Amino acid sequence: xxxxxxxxxxxxxxxxxxxxxxxxxxxxxxxxxxxxxxxxxxxxxxxxxxxxxxxxxxxxxxxxxxxxxxxxxxxxxxxxxxxxxxxxxxxxxxxxxxxxxxxxxxxx
Amino acid sequence: xxxxxxxxxxxxxxxxxxxxxxxxxxxxxxxxxxxxxxxxxxxxxxxxxxxxxxxxxxxxxxxxxxxxxxxxxxxxxxxxxxxxxxxxxxxxxxxxxxxxxxxxxxxxxxxxxxx
Numbered sequence: 001x002x003x004x005x006x007x008x009x010x011x012x013x014x015x016x017x018x019x020x021x022x023x024x025x026x027x028x029x030x031x032x033x034x035x036x037x038x039x040x041x042x043x044x045x046x047x048x049x050x051x052x053x054x055x056x057x058x059x060x061x062x063x064x065x066x067x068x069x070x071x072x073x074x075x076x077x078x079x080x081x082x083x084x085x086x087x088x089x090x091x092x093x094x095x096x097x098x099x100x101x102x103x104x105x106x107x108x
Numbered sequence: 109x110x111x112x113x114x115x116x117x118x119x120x121x122x123x124x125x126x127x128x129x130x131x132x133x134x135x136x137x138x139x140x141x142x143x144x145x146x147x148x149x150x151x152x153x154x155x156x157x158x159x160x161x162x163x164x165x166x167x168x169x170x171x172x173x174x175x176x177x178x179x180x181x182x183x184x185x186x187x188x189x190x191x192x193x194x195x196x197x198x199x200x201x202x203x204x205x206x207x208x209x210x211x212x213x214x215x216x217x218x219x220x221x222x223x
Contacts, residue, residue, distance in 0.1 A: 031208035042199050042214025050209060092208040100150035
């Protein structure tokens with residue numbers, strides 16, 4: 001069974017701070033996706049990374065896929081209250097496998 | 109496009125009762141997925157369909173769970189009989205394909221509470 005471990009599980013920071021969350025596995029994935037989920041809603045795709053070492057930027061969010069395609073990180077610069085939510089990583093091999101998520105709270 | 113539609117949004121039932129969750133995928137999407145989300149286990153794939161045919165049901169927990177897709181615009185997930193440990197948020201998602209770069213679009217979920 002392929003497992004994705006996300007850390008930290010919970011993160012509470014002040015507006016304006018930077019943060020990084022991690023997604024790690026012992027398995028190799030063809031791609032890795034990051035989703036954000038807000039309370040009472042389904043996950044929404046933020047980005048897909050495919051190539052080992054790939055870096056993608058989405059405004060203040062920077063996503064990196066590890067060289068070996070086993071891990072990924074999400075870095076948020078100058079966090080805002082609107083960034084609050086559950087961040088899920090999902091690795092694709094034959095199907096999509098999700099981590100349990102990092103619950104981020106950004107306090108104004 | 110209205111996105112993936114799920115009903116009901118909330119369901120409270122008593123142990124032993126039958127529960128039916130419903131999903132309307134995005135028009136034109138050939139794949140439909142059912143997931144269950146809990147704090148302990150995260151988001152787990154239960155079953156997925158391609159062109160209305162079940163492809164992988166290895167995530168269905170036990171025989172009490174069943175899912176059907178009678179046509180391209182509707183699927184249901186049934187639990188009979190329901191048990192308190194089935195309490196969770198159930199999501200339906202749809203996509204155009206199942207490649208490593210395909211996007212799954214999730215519905216808002218059904219929060220199920222079994223008393």
